[in-house]
Amino acid sequence: MAQSYIQVSGDKADQAGRHLTSSKAFVPGDLIVSFSNPLIALPDSPHLLQVCSNCLSLPHVASDPSVQGRLALPSASDPGMQLPNSKLVKACTGCGKLSYCSKACQRADWKRIHKAECKVFSRVGKEQEGKTLPTPVRAALQVMLRWTEMKDLFEGLEGHVKAFQGDGKPYADITVQALAVTEYAQLAGKDGWGVDWWAEVVKGVLCKIQTNAFHRLDLDFGQDGIFLDPTLAMVNHSCVPNAFVYFMGRNACLKAERPIEKGEEVTISYIDYTHPKYYRLENLKSYHFVCSCPRCSGNLDSYEVCKSGPSIQLNSLSLQPDISKYKSPPSSKVVSKTSITNIHRNFHAGVSPDDTGATPMSYLSTHWKACKPLVDAKLYATQPLPQIFSETVSQCSSATRYAHALCIAAFQATMVEPYLYPHPFAQSRLKTCLAIAKLLVNIVFDESDRPGAWYNKDVPFHYRLRSTFKTDIDPILLTQAMLIVVAHYGEMAHDPQWNVAIEARGILKQFEGREDREQLTTGLLEWERDPQGQTGKGIFDFMIGKPLGLLSSFAMEVMEYELGKNFPQPSPEIH
Numbered sequence: 001m002a003q004s005y006i007q008v009s010g011d012k013a014d015q016a017g018r019h020l021t022s023s024k025a026f027v028p029g030d031l032i033v034s035f036s037n038p039l040i041a042l043p044d045s046p047h048l049l050q051v052c053s054n055c056l057s058l059p060h061v062a063s064d065p066s067v068q069g070r071l072a073l074p075s076a077s078d079p080g081m082q083l084p085n086s087k088l089v090k091a092c093t094g095c096g097k098l099s100y101c102s103k104a105c106q107r108a109d110w111k112r113i114h115k116a117e118c119k120v121f122s123r124v125g126k127e128q129e130g131k132t133l134p135t136p137v138r139a140a141l142q143v144m145l146r147w148t149e150m151k152d153l154f155e156g157l158e159g160h161v162k163a164f165q166g167d168g169k170p171y172a173d174i175t176v177q178a179l180a181v182t183e184y185a186q187l188a189g190k191d192g193w194g195v196d197w198w199a200e201v202v203k204g205v206l207c208k209i210q211t212n213a214f215h216r217l218d219l220d221f222g223q224d225g226i227f228l229d230p231t232l233a234m235v236n237h238s239c240v241p242n243a244f245v246y247f248m249g250r251n252a253c254l255k256a257e258r259p260i261e262k263g264e265e266v267t268i269s270y271i272d273y274t275h276p277k278y279y280r281l282e283n284l285k286s287y288h289f290v291c292s293c294p295r296c297s298g299n300l301d302s303y304e305v306c307k308s309g310p311s312i313q314l315n316s317l318s319l320q321p322d323i324s325k326y327k328s329p330p331s332s333k334v335v336s337k338t339s340i341t342n343i344h345r346n347f348h349a350g351v352s353p354d355d356t357g358a359t360p361m362s363y364l365s366t367h368w369k370a371c372k373p374l375v376d377a378k379l380y381a382t383q384p385l386p387q388i389f390s391e392t393v394s395q396c397s398s399a400t401r402y403a404h405a406l407c408i409a410a411f412q413a414t415m416v417e418p419y420l421y422p423h424p425f426a427q428s429r430l431k432t433c434l435a436i437a438k439l440l441v442n443i444v445f446d447e448s449d450r451p452g453a454w455y456n457k458d459v460p461f462h463y464r465l466r467s468t469f470k471t472d473i474d475p476i477l478l479t480q481a482m483l484i485v486v487a488h489y490g491e492m493a494h495d496p497q498w499n500v501a502i503e504a505r506g507i508l509k510q511f512e513g514r515e516d517r518e519q520l521t522t523g524l525l526e527w528e529r530d531p532q533g534q535t536g537k538g539i540f541d542f543m544i545g546k547p548l549g550l551l552s553s554f555a556m557e558v559m560e561y562e563l564g565k566n567f568p569q570p571s572p573e574i575h
């Protein structure tokens with residue numbers, strides 16, 4: 001760990017155990033500290049042959065992003081996506097179970113752990129007809145194969161072993177996994193201890209991995225993995241966190257999401273904090289504590305938390321620059337918290353469309369209708385509505401109804417996400433900007449390939465939407481503006497090598513040399529220099545605010561058309 005401005009405070013016996021404290025003030029977007037030497041960092045089992053087991057670089061994908069072809073949304077597991085540092089990976093010739101992107105990576109992993117692990121994998125592979133071990137078993141195996149070096153570090157970690165023992169199914173899984181690790185690592189008789197003794201040790205290790213490891217979940221690529229660093233593991237949870245963690249290869253970085261004072265506790269959210277309280281509590285159950293953050297103790301919703309958020313001022317440089325909207329959001333008192341919980345519970349308890357044979361759209365339609373009280377009260381940032389908007393954007397986009405997807409995405413960017421994530425560099429907000437840019441490009445090409453492809457004269461709002469496109473929106477200018485916003489905030493959201501920012505810069509490059517690009521850059525620079533000044537505000541409004549506002553004004557009609565079934569069904573007609 002380089003020069004660090006965090007320290008571990010408190011005691012394991014304290015109510016919330018130890019925690020991280022900052023020894024310096026940080027502003028939102030600042031890197032607090034990075035961790036490059038984790039105890040465990042491995043890809044999940046389903047991706048072992050695509051992800052390098054040393055540097056964890058993502059699978060190689062051949063095609064470059066290009067405005068010459070259709071661009072998929074960044075949220076899909078998208079084979080057209082260019083990934084940073086992506087390289088081809090080759091399987092280990094010894095066990096054939098995992099892979100590396102270079103000889104150097106193979107050597108480093110061999111020295112660190114794979115020399116011992118390779119023998120186990122080869123043996124288990126033969127016994128288990130080539131099956132790959134589950135991710136937690138591989139993680140615990142790595143610990144047990146290096147037990148002499150790991151013992152002290154692991155002993156210091158919180159494991160909630162007693163609480164896990166009362167958990168039923170999760171503990172039954174841990175027990176089975178522990179027996180497997182004990183067997184595979186051939187622990188019986190080691191240091192004079194028998195199988196049962198070692199199985200108890202491994203159970204403790206598995207509980208500690210569950211409590212302290214991060215899931216390196218990359219939703220964009222469906223890639224998961226485990227990362228455990230003993231200092232990062234000391235960061236406690238809050239549903240109103242002041243920091244967040246992101247991963248780059250074997251590195252984890254802790255960044256400020258809100259202003260952090262010198263001496264203040266640094267917290268992150270272990271879960272998605274945009275959901276209602278009952279759901280957050282359920283998701284925190286495996287950590288064995290009851291959260292008492294302001295969101296939980298006051299049972300506040302996203303609007304209430306956002307209102308007093310210290311980051312809202314930063315939004316003058318964002319797609320929702322009107323700070324007064326954050327301060328006086330729609331009243332959440334109109335729909336009772338119990339009704340919201342019930343709507344949410346039904347959405348999440350609902351059997352997935354895959355199980356019922358229902359199409360994703362009919363599933364979304366059922367829940368969109370159930371959300372009517374939220375829509376009527378304009379509580380668009382109340383879950384599950386944001387999830388329904390996102391999924392509808394994906395569905396419309398896959399069905400090449402780009403204009404519909406665009407209107408909903410514009411609505412998300414201006415009316416939903418700013419309240420969920422009040423910091424303007426939130427990764428979700430920037431991904432939506434990139435999605436808007438890509439949809440615009442797709443529409444431009446869709447229109448030139450097949451004029452009026454999405455247009456249906458029987459759909460009342462289509463005529464108005466088409467006129468808006470013709471007279472009020474310059475799609476190329478708006479695309480570039482969206483990409484500039486992503487490039488501008490990319491480094492605060494993540495790292496210069498963040499795939500979303502790289503992709504935005506890659507697409508922007510294709511517009512270089514255009515006259516409007518120069519105008520736009522000058523204009524946006526003015527806005528960046530003085531966002532509250534008349535010129536900056538005017539330029540922003542002309543280039544981004546007005547066109548996005550116009551597009552998002554169609555969102556409710558689009559949602560009704562797609563999910564409310566009050567309009568003729570999508571069957572675009574060439575006009």
Ligand SMILES: C[S@@+](CC[C@H](N)C(=O)[O-])C[C@H]1O[C@@H](n2cnc3c(N)ncnc32)[C@H](O)[C@@H]1O
Pocket residue numbers: 011012015016017018019157158160211212233234235236237238286287288289290291292
């Ligand atoms: C990753 S560890 C964090 C470090 C931990 N406090 C320790 O001393 O080892 C996660 C555990 O910390 C505790 N914890 C984290 N956030 C908490 C909070 N907001 N309130 C109470 N306990 C918390 C819980 O015991 C949880 O299982």
